[in-house]
Amino acid sequence: MRTGDMREFLETGVIDAGRMRAVEGNAVALGYPSLLMMESAGRAVADAVLSRTPSRVLVLCGRGNNGGDGMVAARYLQHLDSVDVVYPDCGTTTPSAATQLALLRHCSVALHTVRCAADVETLSRLFDDADVIVDAMLGTGASGAVREPFASLVARANTNSAPIIAVDIPTPGIRASRIVSFHRPKVEGADVVDIGIPFEAEIFTGPGDLTLIPPKGSKAHKGAGGEVLVVGGGPYQGAPYIAALGALRAGADIVRVASPAYIPAPDLIYERLEGKAITADHLATILPLVDRADTVVCGMGAGRESHDVILAVAEAAKRAVFDADALAKPLPAAKETIYTPHAGEFARMTGAEPPTDLVARGRSVKAAATAGTILLKGPVDVISDGSRVRFNRTGTPAMTVGGTGDLLAGVVGALFCHLPAFEAASLAAYVCGRAGMLAAEGRGNGMLATDMLDGIPEILFLPPAPD
Structure with missing residues (x-):
């Protein structure tokens, strides 16, 4: 085209x-x-x-x-x-x-x-x-x-x-x-x-978008990089932890994981939710964490049975990123919201499959972005806030491995602490695509989502010298 x-x-x-x-x-x-x-x-x-x-x-x-x-x-x-x-x-x-x-x-x-x-x-x-x-x-x-x-x-x-x-x-x-x-x-x-x-x-997104990242001041204190809460896990244990590590690598200072599943990760703060799935009984634990977080990332690995909890989290959240199992009707919406669906989840959100033609796909995402910004993942990502549309073509077929979408949601969440929704989603798509390309250079189709983690700060915070 x-x-x-x-x-x-x-x-x-x-x-x-x-x-x-x-x-x-x-x-x-x-x-x-x-x-x-x-x-x-x-x-x-x-x-x-x-x-x-x-x-x-x-x-x-x-x-x-x-x-x-x-x-x-x-x-x-x-x-x-x-x-x-x-x-x-x-x-x-x-x-x-x-x-x-x-x-x-x-x-x-x-x-x-x-x-x-x-x-x-x-x-x-x-x-x-x-x-x-x-x-x-x-x-x-x-x-x-x-x-x-x-x-x-x-x-x-x-x-x-x-x-x-x-x-x-x-x-x-x-x-x-x-x-x-x-x-x-x-x-x-x-x-x-x-x-x-x-x-x-x-x-299209590009390395110039990295200039939008606000610098961390010399007098910055703990928490200045943002506090992210990840709510997920249950049927799928690893998803919220991949998202949380992505948020850390994208500059968030404090990342908490509220989940029934525990995976040891010393850089994360684990908030235990008893049982095998997230239920309404856990809201007394979750909602105070939502109040203190700059951004909530929600849905990965949670399963469909937790949707009522996700809706309650959305109602309480200032900013939220919804992914995976959260992308179901009724659609959750925080005060400021980013949705990160793949094509199947977009169809679940909207009732229609996204077109394959890129122009028509852009129009479709723009029309659907009424409750927040949408980042539609694909060979070319499409981002829209309902008025603007941007495309991202970084990435590699090796990123079809499980967990890369969870990682992206975490990176979006960290950037959303400091940037408006549209800019955070666009930049996260670019950065994760580039990180995937770097990881695939050494591992090809054997790449794991966690192999992308080291590339995220390299791209975000160590950009090449300007022309």
Whole structure:
């Protein structure tokens, strides 16, 4: 199937900084280097400047990739009477911006460095003489109050009558006449330029999605990684433990298993449920654990006879992931919910088998995602929250071995402690697929679900260096 057949799943409208960073990372992984993206973006800015037929242009740059875009634009404008580039010579410069600055040293442009408000004041003539000012100071990654020397650059630019063209997003406080955004708008009212990012960078999951994981702070305490409760087991003893270990490997700090079955695992906290199956008698033990958990993962190995208990757990849970035996009618729903069915379980949930055609499958999952986010497992996973649809193609046929779905549910649960449902489900599908591929490299079709465990933190927390 051609990607063009899947255009209906492209998202539209304003895109936030985190999602755009993920899309760009996915584009790099597909073979579109960040320098080439920057080249396309800068050329688009230069075209916007030239549409005003200026003679003298002032380009205000930061040291990030937004500044790099401005430097590319300056290079394409070097044939004009005067092009002045102002940038700070303090702080950290991104590798791509450093490459563009090095190129500018060989171009017919004037470079000016600033460190403080006084330095900006010495450049007043450049502001007064400019026909167009380009704002490439602070991009989508900026946060907090605008500091010097950018605060003075913004104030000085605002006193000039020349039009100001903002690159991707205006620096806070600047008077932008026009905003040129790339790929999708970052703010309302921006003019959007296509810079050639492949469709698949947005439709499919990829390594760029790893940038969504919030870092653990240097002052983090026990429990900051999240607390997950796994409720399951009985007819099938190992399933909840595989899920629980997956949650631990995906960054959860504390993982409890409430189950009638006990399997020694020193990293897990076992909450004993007497008997051979989970029954209503166990709710007095389970519900206090639900109250303290950030996410509940429920259903694996529990058997059909425990469904009333699962419904009670769902009613009490803040966030929950339902898998396996929990995926039956009436469908459990927590305040925020993720369902992780395979095709047969999806049919049990919805009354209809999912189509084999991928586009139709995407539409089917989207239509079914009314009570929460659905992650439909398959050769290509389909994830939808009822408005967005994403696909994941990582994985291997070796993952048909039992337990991989339980592992996925646990990884979803850990990520759900910190990410919204759709993002947690999409990222978990990507990570588990990659972990399965790594495990299969050494064991082929003899791979076990537990062989995937070591690959999960390697993929989640030790990503390769960015382009």
